[in-house]
Amino acid sequence: MNKKWWLMALVFCLVLATISPLASSSPDGLEKVAEDKGFINTGGEATFEVAAGYIFPGIENEALTTIMAGWLGILALFTIVYGLAWLIKSRKGKATTE
Amino acid sequence: MHIPDGFLSAAAVGTTYVISAGGVANAVRVARGKIGEKHIPLMGILAAFVFAAQMLNFPIAGGTSGHIIGAALVAILLGPWAAVIIMSVVLIAQSFIFQDGGLLALGANIFNMGIIASFGSYYLYRLINSLLGNNRRGKLVAGFVAAWGSVLLASIACALELALSGVSPMAVVLPAMGGVYALIGIGEGFITIAVLSMVMSTRADLLKLQRI
Numbered sequence: 001m002n003k004k005w006w007l008m009a010l011v012f013c014l015v016l017a018t019i020s021p022l023a024s025s026s027p028d029g030l031e032k033v034a035e036d037k038g039f040i041n042t043g044g045e046a047t048f049e050v051a052a053g054y055i056f057p058g059i060e061n062e063a064l065t066t067i068m069a070g071w072l073g074i075l076a077l078f079t080i081v082y083g084l085a086w087l088i089k090s091r092k093g094k095a096t097t098e
Numbered sequence: 099m100h101i102p103d104g105f106l107s108a109a110a111v112g113t114t115y116v117i118s119a120g121g122v123a124n125a126v127r128v129a130r131g132k133i134g135e136k137h138i139p140l141m142g143i144l145a146a147f148v149f150a151a152q153m154l155n156f157p158i159a160g161g162t163s164g165h166i167i168g169a170a171l172v173a174i175l176l177g178p179w180a181a182v183i184i185m186s187v188v189l190i191a192q193s194f195i196f197q198d199g200g201l202l203a204l205g206a207n208i209f210n211m212g213i214i215a216s217f218g219s220y221y222l223y224r225l226i227n228s229l230l231g232n233n234r235r236g237k238l239v240a241g242f243v244a245a246w247g248s249v250l251l252a253s254i255a256c257a258l259e260l261a262l263s264g265v266s267p268m269a270v271v272l273p274a275m276g277g278v279y280a281l282i283g284i285g286e287g288f289i290t291i292a293v294l295s296m297v298m299s300t301r302a303d304l305l306k307l308q309r310i
Binding site: 005006009010012013014016017019020023024025026027028029030032033034036037038039042043053054066069070072073074075076077078079080081082084085086088089091 | 099100101102103104105126129130133134135137138139141142143144145146147148149150151153154155156157158160161162163164165183184187188191192195196197198200253256260265266270271274275278279282300301
């Protein structure tokens with residue numbers, strides 16, 4: 001019952017990423033202000049690129065590549081933060097037993 | 099609101115890196131004493147949710163879009179220091195993997211969307227919740243205002259950094275940023291209370307976790 005809720009929550013996040021190709025592609029608030037106020041060009045190019053602009057490397061289809069990048073990010077962040085939280089908690093356990 | 103590299107001066111980059119590094123270190127220290135079995139999956143899920151929800155730009159007026167920050171939802175459910183940890187990991191991943199937000203600007207982005215948005219929303223929520231009473235309506239109204247306020251506060255912090263970096267005068271960039279993000283904050287408010295009410299009706303116990 002409990003596990004099912006967490007699984008549903010994770011699936012809900014994956015569904016959000018799946019509809020992300022429908023998201024607005026207009027400039028975001030900061031970009032728009034930078035364009036309007038004439039400082040957009042002070043921004044530099046990224047020094048290296050992994051999956052810049054939410055593009056999954058090697059996948060050409062525009063919608064699919066965004067969805068894949070989203071899924072990758074969701075699973076990576078769930079795992080990393082879950083692991084980090086577990087690690088922080090277990091270090092607390094160590095401190096009390098030492 | 100992810101600042102790219104190039105916008106901030108060396109002084110702004112250095113200052114925000116120092117503050118954010120200190121904030122994250124303290125967040126881990128605080129979390130070590132308070133984190134429990136039930137916090138762990140919620141922290142993971144909220145990190146995943148914040149990342150996913152930030153991909154969903156919604157249109158606002160004038161050919162502009164915005165997405166939620168998510169710090170308010172996390173701070174309301176888990177407390178401000180836990181929110182600092184979660185937001186920082188999301189922002190680091192966005193910067194390193196997706197080049198969303200500059201590497202040099204990472205300290206500023208963590209400061210604005212991690213620290214300012216988390217603490218701003220947490221205390222706004224507590225204040226309004228205590229004024230309106232700790233019932234469903236009180237929680238949702240407080241959640242909406244806290245979420246809206248977190249976006250506005252983060253945008254003001256961002257505007258100050260831009261002005262102090264000399265890219266645009268304070269009198270220009272502050273009202274421009276505040277105006278756009280006051281609108282985007284409305285979206286943050288609605289999405290925050292939609293998720294809060296979903297959690298309330300399916301897992302009310304998660305609202306009773308000790309805040310970190």
